[in-house]
Amino acid sequence: MSATDRFLKPFLALSGLGLAGIASLVPVLGESIARLRRMPDAPDLPDAGLAALLLVQPTALLLAAVALGVALSEKACLHSLLLSRLRGGRGGPAVGAWGSTLVLAVLLASAAAAADLLFRSAFPQAFAGLPRLDEVSPGGRALGLLYGGITEELMMRFGLMSLLLWLGLRLTGGRGRIAVTGLAVALAALAFAAGHLGALATAADPAREILTVRTLVLNGALGLLFGWLYARHSLEHAMLAHAASHVTFWTATPLLLRLAPGLAS
Numbered sequence: 001m002s003a004t005d006r007f008l009k010p011f012l013a014l015s016g017l018g019l020a021g022i023a024s025l026v027p028v029l030g031e032s033i034a035r036l037r038r039m040p041d042a043p044d045l046p047d048a049g050l051a052a053l054l055l056v057q058p059t060a061l062l063l064a065a066v067a068l069g070v071a072l073s074e075k076a077c078l079h080s081l082l083l084s085r086l087r088g089g090r091g092g093p094a095v096g097a098w099g100s101t102l103v104l105a106v107l108l109a110s111a112a113a114a115a116d117l118l119f120r121s122a123f124p125q126a127f128a129g130l131p132r133l134d135e136v137s138p139g140g141r142a143l144g145l146l147y148g149g150i151t152e153e154l155m156m157r158f159g160l161m162s163l164l165l166w167l168g169l170r171l172t173g174g175r176g177r178i179a180v181t182g183l184a185v186a187l188a189a190l191a192f193a194a195g196h197l198g199a200l201a202t203a204a205d206p207a208r209e210i211l212t213v214r215t216l217v218l219n220g221a222l223g224l225l226f227g228w229l230y231a232r233h234s235l236e237h238a239m240l241a242h243a244a245s246h247v248t249f250w251t252a253t254p255l256l257l258r259l260a261p262g263l264a265s
Contacts, residue, residue: 010086011070014154018062021151022055027139029054062151065159073158073235076165080158080235097233098240105241108225109248112218114256119214121262126210134253141250149243152192156223157230157238161188165231181231189223190216 029051073080113133120127136144161184168180193216200211222245229237 006087007070010080010083011066013082013086014066014070014080014158015063018066018151018154019059021143021147021149022059022062024139024143024146025055025058026051028137028143058151058155061155061159065155068160069154069158069162069235072166073162076162076169078162078165078230078235079233082236097237101229101233101237101241102244104225104229105244106248106252108222109245110252110256112222112245113249113252115218116214117253117256117260119210123210130211132253133249134251136250141246144246144249145243148246149239152195153226153230153235153239153242156188156192156195157227158235160191161185161227161230164188185224185227185231188227189220192223192226193217193219 069080070083073083116133120132164184164187165181168184169177172180196215196219197212200208200215222242226238226242229241
């Protein structure tokens with residue numbers, strides 16, 4: 001396989017998967033456009049123009065991340081089953097352990113759902129108007145599975161974490177791989193958590209601090225799991241765990257409210 005084919009074939013395939021997640025943004029853009037128009041410095045554009053602006057950034061980030069992952073992930077000794085298959089491999093050590101990945105995702109996402117309800121119970125005014133984790137429209141559920149489970153993992157783990165680990169190993173000459181990997185996992189998790197803060201832009205100042213803490217802590221913890229799964233198994237394990245965490249939010253939250261009605265805000 002030529003060098004061009006080794007890059008282009010997986011780049012196109014993984015970009016196509018990520019673009020499915022970008023497409024899932026379209027049905028929920030109305031809410032984002034309305035939120036953008038409420039901002040004091042919103043551009044004076046028609047809805048179609050604002051929609052295009054909202055889609056350009058994640059598309060560009062996706063393509064850049066996929067290019068980085070295709071170029072650097074194997075150099076950083078990280079695995080993607082799809083990347084390996086497209087390059088003629090068989091998956092190697094990344095195959096297997098799907099059941100344990102699902103169990104870990106369900107357990108941590110259930111804990112995150114419980115923590116979210118505790119935050120809401122302790123600070124009801126801060127969460128006024130903010131939907132619960134299970135209050136998601138069908139379009140929002142497709143977004144969680146496709147954009148969250150696929151596109152965000154391509155951006156944060158396949159692109160960013162691969163780059164961070166490759167840079168770290170280059171700077172250290174390959175020494176201290178465990179520490180360098182842990183740092184790459186943590187930094188990618190922090191970036192992943194920070195990426196969710198944009199949804200708090202319209203929150204009132206007194207509420208924003210507690211919402212920021214909750215967003216960083218819960219998403220950061222999940223990001224650590226996804227990064228560890230990428231480093232330990234494969235990108236596809238991280239994708240599975242991310243998608244499963246959303247399904248767990250939708251199912252565990254109402255179950256927890258039945259078990260502990262006092263958590264309802």
